[in-house]
Amino acid sequence: MISGWTAVVDRGDLTKTEVLHDERSTELGDCEILLRVSHVGLTANNVTYGVIGDLIGYWKFFPVDAEGRGVIPVWGFADVVDSTLDAIPTGTRVYGYLPMASHLVVRAKLTSSGFVDTADHRAELPAVYNSYLVTSQDPAYDPEQEDLQVLYRPLFMTSFLLADQLADNDFHGARTVVLSSASSKTAFGTAQCLRGSGVRLVGLTSPRNVAFTESLGLYDTVLPYDAQVDVEPSVYLDFSGSADLRSALHDRLGSSLVKDISIGLTQQKASADPRSEFFFAPEQLRKRTTDWGPDGFAQRFGTAWRAFTAQAGDWVGIAHHSGPDELVEVWQAVLAGKANPNTADVITF
Template identity: 90%
Template sequence: MISRWTVVVDRDDLTKTEVLHDELSPELGDCEVLLRVDRVGLTANNVTYGVIGDLIGYWKFFPVSADGRGVIPLWGFADVVDSTLDALPPGTRVYGYLPMSSHLVVRARLTSSGFVDTADHRAPLPAVYNSYLVTSTDPAYDPQQEDLQVLYRPLFMTSFLLADQLADNDFYGARTVVISSASSKTAFGTAQCLRGSGVRLVGLTSSRNVGFTESLGLYDTVLPYDAAVDVEPSVYLDFSGSADLRSTLHDRLGASLVKDISIGLTQQKASADPRSQFFFAPDQLRKRAADWGQDGFGQRFGAAWRAFTAQAGEWVGIAQHSGPDELVEVWQSVLAGKTDPSTADVITF
């Protein structure tokens, strides 16, 4: 038997956690692969998975029998430790969607870039989260940048697709893009993608994060939340989920606010405000894969990713953690908003 630990959280109160221990059978079924999770990133994006877990289905990826509790998905690297497929021998390193757990069994269908988990419970879920990349054939993989990849690649995919959707729609007629939680990784990744696109970028952040956000050099203007933004045709990208901030902007900008898009939920509650449109990255991914083809999309994303990583290492330091207890500590810090935007958390299992 193989000993496994799993961190579960209360689905109604994300601050309540427990580390569960169980045993995995070493016997694998047809096409099954046993992964040992090795290195993951944990950011406010993972909080969003918990906040809207029922809306999008995030709780369904890694189900547990514990009543009322679930497993938060993470992005990171894992190693094959046992396999029924010759193409995925032990030692194969993969990147993808992983649980807060030491091990994961997947039912793999091979693809040109790795494999897809075809487990029955994952079949109806968004396909982008079911695909795993084998690092030896991943053109974006750099063994020296694993920390940047686990932290930024899933966030930057959202940034890239969000910026692309805005450009694809001519910014809905706006001349300014207002971005809340401007110090957050997905927000400043979006700003980096939008640089030079002909729109003015205004970053909103807390007073304590103004200096850091200005130091990024990505925004034309950085303002604390209590400052008034200029009245001009604007798109609002909401990475905070703050109802008060949304109302303030709508009152201030009126008809000049031509589009309100919700992306992140660092305030830990889902917005049901009809004035805001929820951005779901897989929808834009499907559109662009159809427009450009898979290879064309990969080339465009790869170029943007390389441009981003060339700078990202200078913006944020990496804080290293290890094991389930430190994973829980980081989770609690991110939930409480106590993390420093100038550092990012990587956990090895």
């Protein structure tokens, strides 16, 4: 038996959290692996997992026996502490989709880069979330950049795929891209991918974040939310989920707003606005894996990732935390919008 813990949230009120402690059996079935979660990143992206957990199925990844409660997924590193597979021995370090918990048991099917979890409850969920990379087999892995990886890699994958989809559709005829929550990591990762692509990038942010967002050097124009954007053919990338901001932009731009795409939901409300379409990164990932092949996709993403990480370390400082109590504190701060855009949170379990 091992002592473990799981941080659960109320699915109807994400501010209500509790850390459940328990004793867990170490007995494993065929092809099972026991992971000890090492450290993870926590950003506004994780809020999205909770807000649209029922729509996309995020609550299904790490189910708990707790009425009306669920586990928020996070990205990070874990170590194998027991294994029934010779190819994945104890001590193997992996990167992937993890629970806010001390441990995770997976039913592993080997791949060229690691393994996938084939547990019954994950069978119908998007494959990208079920794949785990063994660090010794990951060409993008750098042990000196683990903090950047847990914070940025999942967000930057969304940024990369979103930028690629826009370019693949010739920006829907627009030559200006307006991004809300422009100081957020997924937004400025998208801006970094779009630099040099021939579109004008306009970042919208809160007044207190204007200076930081300008300092990134990624946007052609940075404006506070209450400023008027120029009326010209535009695509709106909504990383905030603000209904008021969406309405203001539609009123201002009218027919010049050729496409409205929702990506993030930092304001904790799922949008059902028919004027906006939701960007689901796994769909574009499947398309480009078919178009380019797995190796071709990995090469293109790797090139973009290295260009991003070459700069990202200078943009944002890392705030380190430890244990479930500090994890909950960070979660509450992110939910309340108190997170500082020039710092990012990494939690060691």
